Amino acid sequence: MQVGLKIWRYDSTTGDRALKEYEVDAPEEATLLDCLDIVKDRLDGSLAYRKSCRMMICGSCGMRMDGGAVLACKVRMYDMASAGHAPVISAMGNLPIVKDLVVDMEPFWQKFKAMKPWLQPGYDQPPADEEHVISQERMNVIHKESLCINCGCCVSECNSMESDPEFLGPQALAKGMRFVGDPRDAAKTERLDQYSAEHGIWDCTRCYFCNERCPKGVDPRDAIAKLGAEAMKAGIDEDMGAKHAKWFVHSAKTTGWLRETELVPKTQGIVSSIKEMKFAMGLAVKGKVPPPFPPHVAEGVKESRALFELVKEQGVDGALGIVQGERALSRLEHEVGHAAGGGGDTGVGSRDQADVSPGEEPTRKRGGE
Numbered sequence: 001m002q003v004g005l006k007i008w009r010y011d012s013t014t015g016d017r018a019l020k021e022y023e024v025d026a027p028e029e030a031t032l033l034d035c036l037d038i039v040k041d042r043l044d045g046s047l048a049y050r051k052s053c054r055m056m057i058c059g060s061c062g063m064r065m066d067g068g069a070v071l072a073c074k075v076r077m078y079d080m081a082s083a084g085h086a087p088v089i090s091a092m093g094n095l096p097i098v099k100d101l102v103v104d105m106e107p108f109w110q111k112f113k114a115m116k117p118w119l120q121p122g123y124d125q126p127p128a129d130e131e132h133v134i135s136q137e138r139m140n141v142i143h144k145e146s147l148c149i150n151c152g153c154c155v156s157e158c159n160s161m162e163s164d165p166e167f168l169g170p171q172a173l174a175k176g177m178r179f180v181g182d183p184r185d186a187a188k189t190e191r192l193d194q195y196s197a198e199h200g201i202w203d204c205t206r207c208y209f210c211n212e213r214c215p216k217g218v219d220p221r222d223a224i225a226k227l228g229a230e231a232m233k234a235g236i237d238e239d240m241g242a243k244h245a246k247w248f249v250h251s252a253k254t255t256g257w258l259r260e261t262e263l264v265p266k267t268q269g270i271v272s273s274i275k276e277m278k279f280a281m282g283l284a285v286k287g288k289v290p291p292p293f294p295p296h297v298a299e300g301v302k303e304s305r306a307l308f309e310l311v312k313e314q315g316v317d318g319a320l321g322i323v324q325g326e327r328a329l330s331r332l333e334h335e336v337g338h339a340a341g342g343g344g345d346t347g348v349g350s351r352d353q354a355d356v357s358p359g360e361e362p363t364r365k366r367g368g369e
C-alpha cells in the first residue's frame, strides 16, 4: 500500500522547522513506526525518532499523530492509507523537542523520581518459608497503574502541564497511586501529603485527555481521583480542591442537591467570598442564583443519605469505592453491549465481574503449598 506522511522536522540547534511530505510503499500490516523506518532507510536518513521494542512495551516511540499522542508501533496505517489520508506526525507536547520527533524526557524523569517510585519498607515480614500475599481486592486498586510503560503520551496531552509546567502530571501521579495503593508501602501518609501540595492532585483540570490518549489503559485521571479520595479519607483536605470535593459530598448528603451558593464560601473561605459579592449579586439579579434559604431538599434525599452511610459502612470511601464504581460501569457497558446484539451474557467468568476475589489470607506458603 502507498502511505503518505507529513512530518514536522525540527532542529533545536538552528531552530529550523519545516513540514515535509513523504510517500512510502509499505506492507498492508505496517504500523506508523514501520513507515517511519522505511522513510529513514530509503528516503531520508536524517529523520530522528525513538524506538526499541516495536511491540508496545518499552514506551520509546511516543509521538503525535494529527495532534494526539500515540505509540507509533501501535498504530496500523491501513485504514488511513485506504482513505487517502496523510496524517501529520510531530513530536510529543509539553516536553522540549531535541530533534524532529525526539523530545527531551529529563523533565518527565525528574517528576517520576520525585514520586519515590519504590516501596518504603515497614510492613510485617512473613515467616521465613512464606511470602507476602496481597488480596485480589487490594491488587485491583493498583492494577491499571501497574501497566504504565512510561511512554509520556499522557504528559504530552495534559492541559494542566501546559499552563503549569511544575504540575506533577498524569504519569507521575499514576505512579504515586501505584505505591499509595500498595498495602506493603509504609509511607502512604507522607506520600499523600506530598501529592496534595501545590502542583499536585488538586491542580488537575479533569479534562480526561490523559485517559483518552494512554495506550496501555492506565487511566491516569482515575489514579488521580483515587489519590484524592485516599487523601480525604486520611483527613488531608486543606487544599481548595479537597474542600470543594468535600462540599459536594456534604451537600448531596444533606439535601440531595449541590447547593451552589454555598460552594464558594465553603471552598474559598469567607474573605474570598466577600470579594466575589458584586459578581454574585449580578448573578442573583439575573435569576441565576437560587435563594440559599431555606435550602431546597430533594424528595429522595433519604436515598442519598443511605448511600452515604453505606459507602462509609463498607469502608469504600477511598480508592476502593472508585474501583467498585469503575467495575459497575464496565459491567453496565458490557450488558448494554450484549443487549444491543453482542450475544448472550451468562455472567460466568465475565472479564468485568466485580467480585473476582480469590482469597484474603495474609500469607501463603511458597510454591502454592
Ligand code: SF4
Pocket: 154, 157, 158, 159, 160, 161, 169, 170, 203, 204, 205, 206, 207, 208, 209, 210, 211, 220, 221, 224
Ligand atoms: S485529566 Fe488532569 S492529569 Fe489528565 S490530562 Fe487532564 S489535567 Fe492532565
Ligand code: SF4
Pocket: 147, 148, 149, 150, 151, 152, 153, 154, 155, 170, 171, 174, 213, 214, 215, 216, 217, 218, 219, 220
Ligand atoms: S500512564 Fe499511560 S500514557 Fe502515561 S506514561 Fe504511563 S503508559 Fe504512557
Ligand code: FES
Pocket: 050, 051, 052, 053, 054, 055, 056, 057, 058, 059, 060, 061, 062, 071, 072, 073, 074
Ligand atoms: S517501540 Fe517500544 S513501545 Fe513502541
